[in-house]
Amino acid sequence: xxxxxxxxxxxxxxxxxxxxxxxxxxxxxxxxxxxxxxxxxxxxxxxxxxxxxxxxxxxxxxxxxxxxxxxxxxxxxxxxxxxxxxxxxxxxxxxxxxxxxxxxxxxxxxxxxxxxxxxxxxxxxxxxxxxxxxxxxxxxxxxxxxxxxxxxxxxxxxxxxxxxxxxxxxxxxxxxxxxxxxxxxxxxxxxxxxxxxxxxxxxx
Ligand SMILES: O=C(O)CCC(=O)C(=O)O
Ligand SMILES: [Fe+2]
Numbered sequence: 001x002x003x004x005x006x007x008x009x010x011x012x013x014x015x016x017x018x019x020x021x022x023x024x025x026x027x028x029x030x031x032x033x034x035x036x037x038x039x040x041x042x043x044x045x046x047x048x049x050x051x052x053x054x055x056x057x058x059x060x061x062x063x064x065x066x067x068x069x070x071x072x073x074x075x076x077x078x079x080x081x082x083x084x085x086x087x088x089x090x091x092x093x094x095x096x097x098x099x100x101x102x103x104x105x106x107x108x109x110x111x112x113x114x115x116x117x118x119x120x121x122x123x124x125x126x127x128x129x130x131x132x133x134x135x136x137x138x139x140x141x142x143x144x145x146x147x148x149x150x151x152x153x154x155x156x157x158x159x160x161x162x163x164x165x166x167x168x169x170x171x172x173x174x175x176x177x178x179x180x181x182x183x184x185x186x187x188x189x190x191x192x193x194x195x196x197x198x199x200x201x202x203x204x
Contacts, residue, residue: 010100010169014158015149019174023160024167027100027139033165037141039089040193046112050079062118068107072200074129083107083200090195097137097197101169105137105197116143116188119181122150126175131199135171140164142192146185149178162194 008025015021028036046063057079066074067090068083075081086094094105113119125136140162147168149158162168170180182194 008166014160015174015178016156016158018151018177019170020172021149021158021174022169022171024100024169026163026165027096027167028165030165033141036089036093037164037193040110040141040195041112041191043087043089044110044112045084046110052079060118061114062120063112063114065110065112066107067110068200070106072107072129074107074200075127093139093195094197097139097167100167101135101137103135103137103169103171103199105135105199107198107200109196109198111194111196113143113145113182113192113194115191116145116185119145119184122179122181124152124175124179125170125196125198129200130175131201133172133175134199134201135169136175137197138162138168138170139195139197140166140168140192141195143188143190145188145192146183147180148183149174149180151178153177 008023010022010024013020044065046065049060049064051058051060066081066083067086072083073080090108098104144161144163147160147162
């Protein structure tokens, strides 16, 4: 698929097999998206992410935050995090995401990419604390960025652009068979916030 015929029909599966990815396009007006982006920049407790790479703890340039229904403990990039309680804006966005998709989410991981210098490497979101084959609702605010999927065994690649105020849903076996990434790019200097609404089920 070409990057330029972004299909924003949520009934279309962007993956040819082994999973389901639906792009809903812009589900917020520009004004709403601008307002949420500004509010999240100001109200979220952004922190540099700790990741373990080759056994060494490093701090990423990208900032992250994790919110949820309870003080969930969640292991991501080999470090354990505790969720903060929902803010007013996050609850509003969660409701919008749930109404669009018909899914229910109990947590949200937020990423703040200050510019195109920052991205996220190939990975899948299949941590043991996440509900297996559960839906992940991914909302984007700010700079439009390219997003890509790569099949773990065939290497097939699918790319699309994630627009300001848009929603992408990954579900079914997507995380088992496909990797995804947000490639860094020299073409973007503006920030972008991404919210991934998820279902954690390790409640102990
Ligand atoms: O920034 C994005 O669009 C994706 C983020 C992501 O894949 C993740 O948080 O697991
Ligand atoms: Fe991810």
